[in-house]
Amino acid sequence: AQKVTQAQTEISVVEKEDVTLDCVYETRDTTYYLFWYKQPPSGELVFLIRRNSFDEQNEISGRYSWNFQKSTSSFNFTITASQVVDSAVYFCALSERGAETSGARLTFGEGTQLTVNP
Amino acid sequence: KAGVTQTPRYLIKTRGQQVTLSCSPISGHRSVSWYQQTPGQGLQFLFEYFSETQRNKGNFPGRFSGRQFSNSRSEMNVSTLELGDSALYLCASSLEYGEGDTEAFFGQGTRLTVV
Numbered sequence: 001a002q003k004v005t006q007a008q009t010e011i012s013v014v015e016k017e018d019v020t021l022d023c024v025y026e027t028r029d030t031t032y033y034l035f036w037y038k039q040p041p042s043g044e045l046v047f048l049i050r051r052n053s054f055d056e057q058n059e060i061s062g063r064y065s066w067n068f069q070k071s072t073s074s075f076n077f078t079i080t081a082s083q084v085v086d087s088a089v090y091f092c093a094l095s096e097r098g099a100e101t102s103g104a105r106l107t108f109g110e111g112t113q114l115t116v117n118p
Numbered sequence: 119k120a121g122v123t124q125t126p127r128y129l130i131k132t133r134g135q136q137v138t139l140s141c142s143p144i145s146g147h148r149s150v151s152w153y154q155q156t157p158g159q160g161l162q163f164l165f166e167y168f169s170e171t172q173r174n175k176g177n178f179p180g181r182f183s184g185r186q187f188s189n190s191r192s193e194m195n196v197s198t199l200e201l202g203d204s205a206l207y208l209c210a211s212s213l214e215y216g217e218g219d220t221e222a223f224f225g226q227g228t229r230l231t232v233v
């Protein structure tokens with residue numbers, strides 16, 4: 001069975017600090033996909049990034065970057081120069097490829113509440 | 119382009135009643151999935167529909183059901199409501215029934231309170 005763990009329940013930083021959100025996953029599949037979603041107080045989950053298991057290249061997109069390491073089953077997400085508007089709950093999610101699953105079946109972590117103070 | 123629309127946004131129901139929630143996916147998206155979010159259990163997959171057929175089901179009792187119409191709109195129904203069904207119910211739409219990498223777009227959810 002697949003599992004996603006976000007050990008950090010809450011993180012509080014001051015604006016302009018960099019912050020890294022940790023995510024560890026478990027899966028028996030060799031092909032899988034990892035996601036980060038953001039949930040602001042309004043409730044909807046906002047897609048941030050996606051990575052597949054074949055691509056360990058880490059990238060930077062604006063203030064966001066991620067570090068995918070298959071050897072440690074981790075998919076960490078970093079926000080550089082945080083802003084107050086980044087305050088939200090962040091979820092890491094995993095999707096497996098297989099006959100019975102689709103891209104919309106996501107296993108989520110518990111979420112990390114990020115608060116960015118001015 | 120309109121996003122995923124869920125109605126109603128808020129609902130209060132009495133234990134034992136039933137409830138129907140509605141989800142309109144993004145235009146052109148054919149896959150709709152539902153999730154339940156509670157403080158204790160987090161985000162849990164309920165089911166997914168594609169081409170009016172349930173393709174995938176999470177570990178929920180039979181009181182939770184759904185359907186999808188020919189225009190891809192979806193409804194989920196919960197019968198014999200229990201206090202523990204109080205949750206935020208999120209709907210997500212995807213372009214196709216994919217192979218794991220399909221991006222899912224979420225609605226704002228329906229907040230159900232059972233009293």
